[in-house]
Amino acid sequence: MGELSERQKFILTLVIHEYVRSAQPVGSQTLVDRYALDMSSATVRNEMVALTEAGYLRQPHTSAGRIPTEEGYRYFVSRMVRQSELPAPIQRTISHQFYQTRHDIEEWMRLAASVLAHQSRVASLVTAPHSEQARLKHLELISTRGRQVLMVLVLTGGEIHQQILALPEPISQDKLTEAANHITQLYQGQDINGTNVSNSNLSAFEQVVLGLVSGLMGQSNALVAGEVYLDGLTNVLAEPEFAGSEEARRALHLLEERSLLEDLLSRTVLRSPASGVQVLIGGEGTWDDLRQCSVVLARYGTPGLATGTLGVLGPMRMPYGRAISTVRFVANLLSDLVTETMVE
Amino acid sequence: MGELSERQKFILTLVIHEYVRSAQPVGSQTLVDRYALDMSSATVRNEMVALTEAGYLRQPHTSAGRIPTEEGYRYFVSRMVRQSELPAPIQRTISHQFYQTRHDIEEWMRLAASVLAHQSRVASLVTAPHSEQARLKHLELISTRGRQVLMVLVLTGGEIHQQILALPEPISQDKLTEAANHITQLYQGQDINGTNVSNSNLSAFEQVVLGLVSGLMGQSNALVAGEVYLDGLTNVLAEPEFAGSEEARRALHLLEERSLLEDLLSRTVLRSPASGVQVLIGGEGTWDDLRQCSVVLARYGTPGLATGTLGVLGPMRMPYGRAISTVRFVANLLSDLVTETMVE
DNA sequence: TTTTAGCACTCTAGCCTTTAGAGTGCTAAT
DNA sequence: ATTAGCACTCTAAAGGCTAGAGTGCTAAAA
Numbered sequence: 070m071g072e073l074s075e076r077q078k079f080i081l082t083l084v085i086h087e088y089v090r091s092a093q094p095v096g097s098q099t100l101v102d103r104y105a106l107d108m109s110s111a112t113v114r115n116e117m118v119a120l121t122e123a124g125y126l127r128q129p130h131t132s133a134g135r136i137p138t139e140e141g142y143r144y145f146v147s148r149m150v151r152q153s154e155l156p157a158p159i160q161r162t163i164s165h166q167f168y169q170t171r172h173d174i175e176e177w178m179r180l181a182a183s184v185l186a187h188q189s190r191v192a193s194l195v196t197a198p199h200s201e202q203a204r205l206k207h208l209e210l211i212s213t214r215g216r217q218v219l220m221v222l223v224l225t226g227g228e229i230h231q232q233i234l235a236l237p238e239p240i241s242q243d244k245l246t247e248a249a250n251h252i253t254q255l256y257q258g259q260d261i262n263g264t265n266v267s268n269s270n271l272s273a274f275e276q277v278v279l280g281l282v283s284g285l286m287g288q289s290n291a292l293v294a295g296e297v298y299l300d301g302l303t304n305v306l307a308e309p310e311f312a313g314s315e316e317a318r319r320a321l322h323l324l325e326e327r328s329l330l331e332d333l334l335s336r337t338v339l340r341s342p343a344s345g346v347q348v349l350i351g352g353e354g355t356w357d358d359l360r361q362c363s364v365v366l367a368r369y370g371t372p373g374l375a376t377g378t379l380g381v382l383g384p385m386r387m388p389y390g391r392a393i394s395t396v397r398f399v400a401n402l403l404s405d406l407v408t409e410t411m412v413e
Numbered sequence: 414m415g416e417l418s419e420r421q422k423f424i425l426t427l428v429i430h431e432y433v434r435s436a437q438p439v440g441s442q443t444l445v446d447r448y449a450l451d452m453s454s455a456t457v458r459n460e461m462v463a464l465t466e467a468g469y470l471r472q473p474h475t476s477a478g479r480i481p482t483e484e485g486y487r488y489f490v491s492r493m494v495r496q497s498e499l500p501a502p503i504q505r506t507i508s509h510q511f512y513q514t515r516h517d518i519e520e521w522m523r524l525a526a527s528v529l530a531h532q533s534r535v536a537s538l539v540t541a542p543h544s545e546q547a548r549l550k551h552l553e554l555i556s557t558r559g560r561q562v563l564m565v566l567v568l569t570g571g572e573i574h575q576q577i578l579a580l581p582e583p584i585s586q587d588k589l590t591e592a593a594n595h596i597t598q599l600y601q602g603q604d605i606n607g608t609n610v611s612n613s614n615l616s617a618f619e620q621v622v623l624g625l626v627s628g629l630m631g632q633s634n635a636l637v638a639g640e641v642y643l644d645g646l647t648n649v650l651a652e653p654e655f656a657g658s659e660e661a662r663r664a665l666h667l668l669e670e671r672s673l674l675e676d677l678l679s680r681t682v683l684r685s686p687a688s689g690v691q692v693l694i695g696g697e698g699t700w701d702d703l704r705q706c707s708v709v710l711a712r713y714g715t716p717g718l719a720t721g722t723l724g725v726l727g728p729m730r731m732p733y734g735r736a737i738s739t740v741r742f743v744a745n746l747l748s749d750l751v752t753e754t755m756v757e
Numbered sequence: 758t759t760t761t762a763g764c765a766c767t768c769t770a771g772c773c774t775t776t777a778g779a780g781t782g783c784t785a786a787t
Numbered sequence: 788a789t790t791a792g793c794a795c796t797c798t799a800a801a802g803g804c805t806a807g808a809g810t811g812c813t814a815a816a817a
Contacts, residue, residue, distance in 0.1 A: 111789070114780090114781070115788095115789085130796085131781070132780050132797045134780065207553065207555060214755045215753040219754065219756055221553075221567065223565065227557070231517075300669065317650065325647060409558070442808080452760075452761090456760060476768045477808085478809065
C-alpha cells in the first residue's frame, strides 16, 4: 500500500465524487465522459486496477464499475479534503442566522443542528456545553402548589438543572429563599461532590437541600455530555443504501439512545487531545451499528470550563468535504459564542 | 352506512386485529382457522361483503383478502376500543418507573416518551407543560465571563427560560442581583406582555431588563407547546408499509419540524374542550403527510395554569387499543405529577 | 331464512428464462 | 506509456409460467 501517483489520487477523488453523487458503481467510460478527461477509458481502467490492488477501490462484482472502500474514503479524507473551507457566502449566511438568535442559548444548539443537517443533508447532533467538574454558581428554591419545592441550580459553565424536593411539611417562600441564599453564599464556586456535606452552620432543612445539590452535581459531572439536540434524522432515510434496511434503524437508534451516544462520544472526541475535526468511517471496527455509516465530529467550547460536541452522521457515501468544513465552521462559531457567554 | 350487526362488528374487529398483526390482507379461511370460529368461511365471506359495501373493508384487488379502510378503523376506534384499560401489571411497572424519577421533571418527559414508544411500538411525542398566559415567578441575573449577562426566568407553571443580555459596560454581580430582586418584587405574579413596560421606579438598566423579560414572556406565550421530547422514531421505520418509502420520511419530518408540529397540535387537542384521548386516522383530510399514519393524542396538566400534550404516531395499521389506553394512562399519570409540582 | 359445501374463476407473488448493455481485462498497435 | 479493439462477464429488467390463496356465486342443507 505504497504512495499513490498524482494521477491515481486524482482518479480516486473523481470516483469518490461521482459515487457520492450517483450512488452507483463508477465505470471508466462514465468518468471520462462526465469529467471530460484528457485520457482514454483504458488508461483510467489501468489506474483503477492499481487503486483496486492498493485496497482503495473495489468492485461489487466482476464486471461492474468501482466503488470506494473504507480505506479509500480514509485516504481521501486524511490527505485530500482536510484543508477545504466552506464557501464565504455560505459562511456569511450562517453567521447571520446565529446573529439573529444571539439572545437564546438553546436556540444556538437547535440552529447549529439545523445548519449541519441542511448543509450536508445528513443527520446531525449537537450536545449542550457541559463541564466535567462544574462548581456551584447559584441556588434557587421555589415553592409549588403542593408540598414540594422546585430547586433550580446554576453551575459554572452556564448549565441549569432543576429538581423537585418533597417536603415533610410546608415551608414558606421566604424561608426557602433564605435557605437558598445561605447555601449559595457558603458553597459558591465549589464542587460539592458526594462526600463532606455535613456542616453544623446549616439547619436540618438546609442540610437536606445541600445533600440533594451534591447528588445532582455528582450526577451531572458523571455525564459525558449535556442535553442532546438532533436534526435531519429523516435526511439519511432518503439515502438509497438505507432504503428500508435494518442498517438505517440501527444507526439512528444510536442517536436516539442516550447511553449509546455517550459511549460513542466518550471514546472519540473526548479522548482525543486535539481540537480538530474527527472523522469515523464505517464504525472503525468498534461500532457495529455504524458499519455502513460515517460520523464527523468536533468539540467546541473552552476546555476545562465547559465543552460540547457537534457533528453529523450519514452513510459512508457522504460528501466529506462539505461535512468536514461545515462541522469545523460551526464548531468555531459556537466556541466563540459560548466562550463569551460562559458563566464562571 | 347503517348500523352493523353484532356479528359484523365482531368480524370487523377480527379483521383489524389480524391485519394489525400480520400486515397482510385477511382472508375468510385464515380468520376461521386462526380464531377457531364457530362458522364456515362462506358465512364469514358473506359478512365481509356486507362490511365492504358499508365501506369498512376493502380489497387490494379482486381476489385478495380484506384490509380495513380508514372508515373501518374509525368505526372500530369510536365504538369498540374506547373503554379498554391498560393491564394492571403494566400500569404498576410504569408507575414504578415514574416513581424512580420523581425528582426530575425533564426525566418525566423523557420517560413518558419512552414508555409510549415502547408500549405501542410506535413513535411518540411529549411536550413539556406550558402556559398560554404565564406570569412572572422569579428573575435571576448572572454575570458571565464576557460583557454579557445570563438571565434566568421562572414562570408560573414551572417553565424556566434563559436568555442572554449584552451590556454596554460590565456590571457587578451584586448590582445584578439587586436589579433582579427589584424587578421580581415589583412584577411577581404579573404577565408583563408587550405594552406598558415603562416604570419610573426603575433604573435605566432595570428598564432594559424588564423590556427583555416582557419580550421573552410574549414569545413564550405565543408558543403552542413547551419543549418537545420525541422517542421511538426508529420504531415506525420497521413497519413494512414504510419500508424505504417517502411516506415514512414525511411523517417523521412532521415531528422533527417544530412549526409543523405546532400546527398539528393547535388544530387538534388544543382546540378540543374535552380532556379525552383524540385519535386522528389517515390525516383526516387535512395533513397530507399523515395520509398513511394515525396519531393518538391527549392533553395533560391543569387547564389555565399549564398543560402539555402527549401522544403517539404510527402507521394507520396501529394497535389502537394498546395505543389509546397507554396514552390515556400516561396522560393521567403526568397530570397528577405535574399538578402537584405546579409553580403558581 | 340462514348457513354451508362445492366449484369455477381471478389475481398476485415467486420463479424461471432471456436479453440488452454497461463494464471489464487483455492484447496488440500506436 | 497510452489507447483502440474485442471477447467475456455479470446484472437488472422484462417477459412468461405456475401454484395457490382467495373470491363470488349457486344450490343444497339446516
